[in-house]
Amino acid sequence: MDPTPVISRSARVYGTLRAEILDGRFAPGQPLKPQDLADRLGVSLAVVREALLRLVGEGLAERLPNRGFTAPKADDRRWEELSDARAALEPQLLRLAIARGDAAWEAGVRAAFRELDETPVHDGDGPQVSDAWSRAHHRFHRALLEGCDNRVLLDTFERLWRLSELARRWSALGSPAKARLGEHAVLEEAALARDADRAAAALAAHLHRTTALLGRSGPAVEDARR
Secondary structure, rough: OOOHHHHHHHHHHHHHHHHHHHOOOOOOOOOOOOOHHHHHHHHOOOHHHHHHHHHHHHHEEEEEEEOOOOOOOOHHHHHHHHHHHHHHHHHHHHHHHHHHHOOHHHHHHHHHHHHHHOOOOOOOOOOOHHHHHHHHHHHHHHHHHHOOOOOHHHHHHHHHHHHHHHHHHHHHHOOOOOHHHHHHHHHHHHHHHHHHHHHHHHHHHHHHHHHHHHHHHHHHHHHHHH
């Protein structure tokens, strides 16, 4: 019997499956069979089910009535709804940040963009974005909005960001790194120039671009898995 505490096994399995889904090991819509996963990872069925339910809560897996679990589909309407929700919220937070942000906010935006600019998009030659770049990407978007000085709104941003992570990873497969960085440079420039209209419009377009690129993500994810 595995002496590892159940909570530690569950956390380990959750972390493993989360990384595999984000790295494209499972194709969009591919079944996530609990027994097969339990056998491969050497844990009980209960541990795998607990991890899968946690992934469902983060938008990284789907639970289908009487049909088990699957990886999310690239053409799921949920991605559009998340994009719409973010495009309704985040440009308004950016307007507040531009209106309220002080010198410390400006310094934070500059530092976050510099980190994003200096972080390699990929770990190697593969098409998937690296975890380090994903973290820097999050810090940059968070830094842009931080100046709004509203914890409730920022918590909402964080929740929507987590739910959108897989769509971002997939859409990145069809978007050149240079183009992505160029969009972020426009956001930094407009925000620091205190041009709220330009910054809000650029952010809304940036967010909708993720959903637009998802149309290519199915074949791109399949190519990345080969």
